[in-house]
Every structure is written in C-alpha cells, then in structure tokens.
Amino acid sequence: MAQKKKKPLILCVTSGKGGVGKTSFTVNFAIALTRNDNRVLIVDGDMGLANVDVLLRLSVKQNIRDILESGADPRQALIFVRPDLAVLPGSSGVPEMVALGDNQQNRLAAFILEVAQDFDYVIIDTAAGIGSSVLWYNRFCDRNIFILSPDPTSMTDAYALIKLLSRDHGINRFNLVLNFVQGAREGEHTVETIKRVTQRFLKLELAHLGSIPEDKSVKRAVLDQVPFIEQTPGSKASRAIHDLAQRVDMLI
16 A cells, blocks of 8 residues: 655744845755755745745746736746756735735745645745734644844844734744854854743743854855855755754654
8 A cells, every 4th residue: 555645744944034044044055955865845935025946046927916916826936946846936016015904824834735745844934023924824834933143133033923924913932043153052052031021921832953153154155146056055945954953853
C-alpha cells in the first residue's frame, strides 16, 4: 500500500519592523529545507511591496494579484527556481493589495491550500508591521516564525505584533529567530529580554529556534541577488540556516 502523503506545513515568516532580514531568511531557509528532500513553496505575502523575486532575480509574468482577479489556477503563476523549490510571486506597488477584503482573503486561502498539496512546506513571507494582511497570514498559517534583531526597536515592534496577535486573535504560539547577532552573549540577552516581557505582561512562553550571526556574506549575496546559502555555503550564516532547517520539527 502506498504511503499517504503528509499534510503540507504552512509557515508564516513575519516581523514587527522591516530591515531585519525576513525575506533573505525565507529564501535561504526554503533552500535549506529542500536539501532535506522536501518540496518547498515560497509565497510572497508582502502584498504591496513584494521582493522575493528581486532576491532571486526572477522574471515575473503573473502574481498573486493576477490570480485573485482572474480566478485562474494558481499553479500558472508558480515560478520553479529549482525542481523542488517554487515561488508564488506577490504584487508590488499596488497599495490596495495591502488590505484585502474578506472575499479576497477567502479566495487567497483557497488558492494557497490548493497549490500547497504539491509541497511539503509552504513558507509565506509577509510584510513587516501590523497591517491587516500580516494579521491574516498569521491566523491562516499552521506555525509562525518571528524574525527580530538585537536592535531595541526591532524587539519593541516584535512585542507589539505578538501582543496584538495574542490579545485580539487568540494566537499563543510564537517561534523566534534572532538575526544579525554579534556573539552568543548578545543573542542570549536579546532573547531573554523579550521572553521575560512577554511572559510577565502577556503570560506567553516564546520558543527560541536559534540565532543567525552577523555575516558580511549575507549583505554581499543580497546585492548579488543570490542566496547566501549557495554563494557562501560554508559561512556562519549558512551553517546557522542549515541548523534551523534541521530543527523545523521544534516549531510550536
């Protein structure tokens, strides 16, 4: 008897503020997952300022907006970067896409769930902040991954988003990945600070999946529009991403 295919896991990568490396993490984490014999779909969920295609130097013919408007098969918009890695591009420079109505959200959910059946993981790269699409994606996904940096404003904004999702939307599971860390001590201090605050004021326990060190190869790869996990596979950041992909089962 053929083994039944497991249900795809839908992950939402989000952050309280921009500039914390969320999209770079999404792309490189997706590639790391494919190296564990997984098929992965990246959904560019930044509905107004999509940029996954920029990081991967893709030529986009159809995007999420086109699919929503036409009702076409979402598979038509997929771009296969590798045989086991595909991208569903988002729209860019379209302000009205930032705040989708209930009908559009329902259609988008149906599209994602339909195409997800062909993959093991679906990773949604959301916009930064507390916009309505960010809140919706976090409710829609199976698990979330919060990207933050040691920058105090990053921690403050991450806490604000966690508070909103917990208080108004009943989400009580949050997985943290700390980016741009300069040493283990800085990483531990940052994680303990936000954990302590959320436990005290929100009564929430946060899971820390791991940290990604500050690495010059990351910025160079972004400028070259090449995933750093491929351009510099032996770099500190690349090794950290591989470690995170190995621990994906730890997501709460």
